[in-house]
Amino acid sequence: MANIKFYPHKGTGSSKVYLRLNIGREKDFRLSSGLTIENAKDWNHTTNLPKENTPKNKKLKNRLNDLSKELGKFIDDIEKDEAKGLFDIESKHIKSIIQKFNNLEPIKEKEFLVPYSKWFSNDLKRRTYIRNNVKLYYKQNTVDKYLNFSKILEKYQKHKGHKLKIKEVNTRFAADFLDYLTDIEKKSINTKGRYIKRLKTIVRDSQLNGCKVDPDYMNIKGFQDENIVTFLTFEEIDQIIKKEMPNERLQIAKDWFIISCYTAQRISDLHRFTKSNIQTIDGDKYIVLKQFKTGKNIEVPIHHIVRDILKKYGNDFPPKFTDNEQSQRSILSSLIKDVCRISGLRQKVQGRYNGKKGLYPKYKLISNHTGRRSFACNFYNLKDWSTQLIMNITGHVNERNFLTYIDKSDPTLSRIASAKFDAMEKEYLSKKEAQLKVVNE
Incomplete structure (x- = not known):
């Protein structure tokens, strides 16, 4: 007869949850379940499961029950197997079931690049990283990016005609891979x-897991193209606000774009805006949200232009074109280009279009991210707005990342600076004229 019992490894604080599996008097296994309870004081020692006092503990309890069922099924199968018996069960068998349950099966082809990259991508789901002394889990978006990269590696492997080994990766390998990305995949500089x-x-992760590597891989360096920021000035945004759109679809896209210009939020957060995000704090209206990408809590004061748009929709946000975020992203990106074209933003400016740098009509360079960049650039140039004040709204973690939004090479900033100099000169001449008048009198 088999008996399964769970228990926390420690008495207080965050603790690994262990399991004890007894099979008769001969077999007694004690192994980590791979799961953790946030506070061991929340453990119910009568049921040998977590108390259901928090959503996380409820989820943990369900996971442990599911693991117990998996182990129970394994034992039942062994009992029904005429060639095996319960006393044939070893610790490694139990450990394998736990790893499979937690999607942590060890990679079987550790020396090969493509299988390892897939394992690494899926393993990110359980990993954490530290930002500002806070432990965070990798988001599914990051996992998906690495899974997509694994597919590119798989295509490259097919192109090369042999299984790629991790120890092959060095600067020569990287150079050949770059040629493939350029000539075959036609990727942009930043993507490469x-x-x-x-x-x-x-490769670095594989080294930490005991794989053989070529030390030369450490000389491989990532890179990015020259940063070109396209943003709209306050005057250009006003130009869009004043222009009537020919149909409702473009009007809705225009309203979403204006909201982004005065809230500085990413499309992933705009897509999640609902009326419930509008809250009154100390008598003023704010858009309160937890940013999808960073998990940072933000309170965005509602600008009067945004307030006017919300009033038009009955104090609600404009309707979305679809509930699917990727589709909404694609539709808006296309429509706001039309909005800017209709609004007359056709002057040619330096930018990157379809990955190629050159002079293009400005409306072609507008994207869903332009509103966020416009907020950062425009308010950065207002003397009463500090960088920290702007970052409090954009949600940037550090000033270095924020300053990538401020394109030093964009001529618009120079024109703004020139206008400020002109204003300073007028003020200087006015004061000088007043002083001369006093002297002459």
Whole structure:
């Protein structure tokens, strides 16, 4: 007869949850379940499961019950197997079931690049990283990026005609991979730079897990193209606000774009805006949200232009074109280009279009991210707005990342500076004229 019991490894605080599996008097296994309870004081020692006093503990209890069922099924199968018996069960068998249950099956082809990259991508789901002394889990978006990179590696492997080994990866390998990304995949410079960084990250991780590597891989460097920021000035945003759109679909896209220009939020957060995000704090209205990408809590004061748009929709946000975020992202990106074209933003400016740098009509360079960049650039140039004040709304973690939004090479900033100099000169001349008048009198 088998008996399964769970218990926390420690008495207080965050603790690994262990299991004890007894099979008769001969077999007694004690292994980590791979799961953790946030506070061991929340453990119910009568049921040998967590108390259901928090959503996380409820989820943990369900997971442990599911694991118990998996182990129970394994034992039942062994009992029915005429060739095996319960006393044939070893610790490694139980450990394998736990790993499979937690999606942590060890990689079988550790020396090969493509299988390892897939394992690494899926293993990110359980990993954490530290930001500002806070432990965070990798988001599914990051996992998906690495899974997509694994597919690129798989295509490259097919192109090369042999299984790629991790120990092959060095600067020569990276150079050939870059040629493939350029000539066959037709990737942009920034995409290629990100892929090279991911390649190095995966190889470094394999080294930490005992795989043989070529030390030369450490000389592989990621890169990015020259940063070109396209943003709209306050005057250009006003130009869009004043222009009537020819149909409702474009009007809705225009309203979403204006909201982004005065809230500085990413499309992933705009897509999640509902009336419930509008809250009154100390008598003023704010858009309160937890940013999807960073998990940071933000309170965005509602600008009067945003307030006017909300009033138009009955104090609600404009309707979405679809509930699917990727589709909404694609539709808006296309429509706001039309909005800017109709609004007359056709002057040619330096930018990157379809990955190629050159002079293009400005409306072609507008994207879902332009509103966020416009907020950062415009308010950065207002003397009463500090960088920290702006970052409090954009949600940037550090000033270095924020300043990538401020394009030093964009001529618009120089024109703004020139206008400020002109205003300073007028003020200077006015004061000088007043002083001369006093002297003459």
